[in-house]
Amino acid sequence: SQTIHQWPATLVQPVGSPLSLECTVEGTSNPNLYWYRQAAGRGLQLLFYSVGIGQISSEVPQNLSASRPQDRQFILSSKKLLLSDSGFYLCAWDSSGNTIYFGEGSWLTVV
Amino acid sequence: AQSVTQLGSHVSVSEGALVLLRCNYSSSVPPYLFWYVQYPNQGLQLLLKYTTGATLVKGINGFEAEFKKSETSFHLTKPSAHMSDAAEYFCAVSNQAGTALIFGKGTTLSVSS
Numbered sequence: 295s296q297t298i299h300q301w302p303a304t305l306v307q308p309v310g311s312p313l314s315l316e317c318t319v320e321g322t323s324n325p326n327l328y329w330y331r332q333a334a335g336r337g338l339q340l341l342f343y344s345v346g347i348g349q350i351s352s353e354v355p356q357n358l359s360a361s362r363p364q365d366r367q368f369i370l371s372s373k374k375l376l377l378s379d380s381g382f383y384l385c386a387w388d389s390s391g392n393t394i395y396f397g398e399g400s401w402l403t404v405v
Numbered sequence: 406a407q408s409v410t411q412l413g414s415h416v417s418v419s420e421g422a423l424v425l426l427r428c429n430y431s432s433s434v435p436p437y438l439f440w441y442v443q444y445p446n447q448g449l450q451l452l453l454k455y456t457t458g459a460t461l462v463k464g465i466n467g468f469e470a471e472f473k474k475s476e477t478s479f480h481l482t483k484p485s486a487h488m489s490d491a492a493e494y495f496c497a498v499s500n501q502a503g504t505a506l507i508f509g510k511g512t513t514l515s516v517s518s
Binding site for chain 2: 338343384393394395396397398399401
């Protein structure tokens with residue numbers, strides 16, 4: 295069966311520090327991969343999606359970037375965090391079935 | 406472009422009462438529609454989905470939703486609420502090409518005894 299792992303689960307970072315959130319999927323090949331952010335009272339916002347290695351589409355211009363160095367690995371990064379980057383970040387994947395499956399999420403607090 | 410509107414950011418019901426969470430969508434192509442549930446501090450879990458075929462879709466935990474094209478709606482219902490149903494619920498839409506889901510802003514369901 296397919297599984298998705300996301301880490302770290304919780305992160306407290308100072309303003310201006312870098313960020314790296316990692317996500318891996320097991321049990322499937324060539325998945326579509328996604329990063330969503332959930333901020334309080336604002337629902338789920340799609341940040342990035344990837345249909346293949348090295349192929350990244352950005353939905354929202356911002357302080358963040360994403361990379362897909364391997365087929366089942368998706369990384370969310372920032373060089374300098376802002377207070378507004380705080381939120382709950384969710385990695386997700388799907389294949390051809392149009393059903394997206396989510397990881398457990400990562401809480402980021404920028405202080 | 407596609408969009409989703411969830412009517413009511415908070416819904417409160419008593420245990421045993423009917424649950425109705427409203428979702429309306431906008432799509433220029435036949436939509437795929439989803440309901441996800443999120444328990445506190447956890448990721449999202451798929452409740453049910455509509456792609457094609459039968460418009461009444463049954464999901465996990467006794468939930469169901471009906472796709473009504475004429476009303477552009479996909480409301481989520483459960484005949485009898487349990488305390489364990491308290492969570493945040495998200496409606497989402499995608500197109501048949503399978504690009505990323507567009508989510509509503511969510512509805513928080515509270516269940517009182």
